[in-house]
Amino acid sequence: MRDCQDTRMLEDTVKKILQARVYEAACETPISPASFLSRRLNNRILIKREDLQPVYSFKIRGAYNKMAQLSEAQKAKGVIAASAGNHAQGLAMAAKLMGVKAVIVMPRITPDIKVQAVRARGAKVVLRGDAFSEALEHARELIAEHGYTYIPPFDDIDVIAGQGTVAMEILRQHSGPLDAIFVPVGGGGLIAGVAAYVKYLRPDIKVIGVEAEDSACLKAAMAAGERVTLDQVGVFAEGVAVAQIGEVPFAIARDLIDDVITVNTDEICAAVKDIFEDTRAVSETSGALSLAGLKKYIQQTGAKDETLVCINSGANTNFDRLQHIAERTELGEQREAILAVEIPERPGSFKKFCKTIGKRMVTEFNYRYADTEHAHIFVGVQVKPGGDDRRAVIDKLRESGYPVEDLTDNELAKLHIRHLGGGRPRKHFDEEVYRFEFPERPGALMNFLTHLPADWNISLFHYRNHGAAYGRVLVGMQVPNGDRTHVEEYFDDIGYRYWKESENPAYRLFMA
Structure with missing residues (x-):
């Protein structure tokens, strides 16, 4: 039961949504049926097309x-x-x-x-x-x-009211049964407006927030019962890369939303592809976030024959990002397994390996000679969605005597190892390996190198541009023993996000 103050806030918000002046600039966007996806997932899936606004976002x-x-x-x-x-x-x-x-x-x-x-x-x-x-x-x-x-981006009641007109259109355009609306969440302006309007008029409809798992500020706030600030925020879905949910949005939405779902990079990329295949629209990563959450909801709940709406919040993406997105879509759909497999270093081994995996598409195969006894191969194998088929492939390989490491969820493997050539160094040496996000601007590398002590040697460097504000960088360094315990102090001074990868199995198998 909502108290009087909460009820008054809800009524005031809905009144502001009804009075919002948006159509002098914005258009009423259509709802597109996702026919292919609906058949595949056994639910009626609809996409609210905010990518069709004059500025390509809500x-x-x-x-x-x-x-x-x-x-x-x-x-x-x-x-x-x-x-x-x-x-x-x-x-x-x-x-x-x-x-x-x-x-x-x-x-x-x-x-x-x-x-x-x-x-x-x-x-x-x-x-x-x-x-x-x-x-x-x-x-x-x-x-x-x-x-x-x-003019704030989300933490303002008039901004929230403007965004809430999205919900007003959804309920007007689709008057039939509607089970849930999935809303991308950054600072919270959109979900506050949608939740207020929907719950006031149709409290039976679920309102579910969707966040990138590395910027889930609303989920953290809901768990804590108050707003919290994330220590780090991922930037892949940059449109929702917010460290703290807005004060006004949280006050409105906290008791109205039914759930918050988080999704990873691969799941977002798969959703970009889904939207394209059904509408021919190229969504931005944060725009596809809600569909990724909708798909996860179906997977987790077993929902069937429901009517579900997701909001494609925008299409402002850099063309350069599409290559990276395309790389990750099969993983997001769980249709590809990335494996590290050890095979004997002798003629005929690759043929025998392929015979073991059977009539499956090999999507990727990377190999470099390392020693006379064993070879480590980096291989992509097409599998059926759901995870069971991937486990079956791994079990079959292991039963046939092949040591296997599953790298399907290993970011280092997917971002860097699969693109690196050269194999291991000829002689053993101690190396510290870290993965970084460098800001895409002139001088970023020089800033990094300037902060490193002069006696550190760069032994490995791999950089990839994804058309975003940050580039992914893998760095190996020979660090004198006296500095080993202080490595991350130097990195903290630089201010770039980083992850230690020296013990990552993908690195140990293919580069160490």
Whole structure:
């Protein structure tokens, strides 16, 4: 039973959604049936197409509605935001339509395609800092200097009301049975608006938040009973890469949502492919998040013959990212197993190995001669979804006498080892191996090297650009014994995210 204060907050939020001014800038987006996916998963799956907004994301709704509430004096001084994503483009377009000056402060690592998109919509772009926090601090300085009005991306009731019009459209467009709506979660503005409207009118419909597992700030807050700040935030689904759920969104949504589901990188990539196959739309990773959660919900609950809606929140993706996304889709669908297998180093071994796995597609095979007795192969094998077939392949190989290591869920193997050549060094030496996320900007590598002591030797280096704000880097270092216990102190000073991989089986089998 909700108390009076909660009921009043819910009613006030719904009233603001009904009064929201969004259609001077946004359009009413359609709901597309996902016919192929529906047949495959035995449920009726519908996709709310916010990727079809003029700025290719739902963010135009909240930005415009917030600006519509400003006084003439506030508009005359201009508006400002710190953003590297869809909020920046939504605010730029809203300001242009209203004839208001807009300043967007973006981190220097923001991909150029996003910078140009904001400028093309008439906003002034200021590049400052390497992280969002630095851009936000500079925005505050400009507010103090010029009197701009700050337009927040999610932590504001008028922004939430604008985003809530998505739910208003869903219930109007689909008046029949509806079991659940899946909503991508970053700062929480969208799910707060959707949950408020849906639960007020149709409390029987489940509202389920979906987060990337490495930026699950809402799930953490729900578990703690209060907002928490994540120590680290993953950036693959950059549109939802938020360390703390918004205060206002959490106050509204915490007692309204039915569940929060988290998904990994591979599951997100598979959902991007699913959306493309059913709609021919290329979703951004955070846009496909809700479908990834919907699929996981079906897998976990065994749901059948239900009507489920997911919100494709945006399509602002860099073309360069598509190669990496395509690499991970089969893993996300559990249709590929990545294995490290030891076979005898003698003629005919590969043929015998292929005969053992039977009539299965070998999707990848990497091998380099290492010694006269044994060979370690890095192999991809096509399997049936669900996990049972993968286990059957592994069991069959082991029964045939092959030592096998399952690397299907090993990030080091998927990001780096499968792309590295050269094999092991000729002589043994001690090496510390770490995986990093480097900001994609000039000087990032030099900054890293400058912080390392002069007597450390770089023994391994592999870099991959995924068309995102951060590149993935694998580094091996020969570290003098006196520095071994202080390695991570040096890395903490640099400020890049890192993971120790010296004992990772993929590294030990193929590179050590």
